[in-house]
Amino acid sequence: MHVRARCALCGRSFEMPRDGGTPPRTCGRCRHWQKVGGGRRASADL
Numbered sequence: 001m002h003v004r005a006r007c008a009l010c011g012r013s014f015e016m017p018r019d020g021g022t023p024p025r026t027c028g029r030c031r032h033w034q035k036v037g038g039g040r041r042a043s044a045d046l
Contacts, residue, residue: 002017002018007027008024010030012029
């Protein structure tokens with residue numbers, strides 16, 4: 001089951017699994033950019 005959550009980084013609302021949300025809640029895009037871009041700001045890519 002999914003719930004609506006707001007990304008802690010960019011503020012976009014996104015669907016996340018109810019069981020697996022470890023804070024801070026970040027959307028898939030921000031999570032992806034944190035993984036590949038290091039310190040690059042995800043908000044610049046929105």
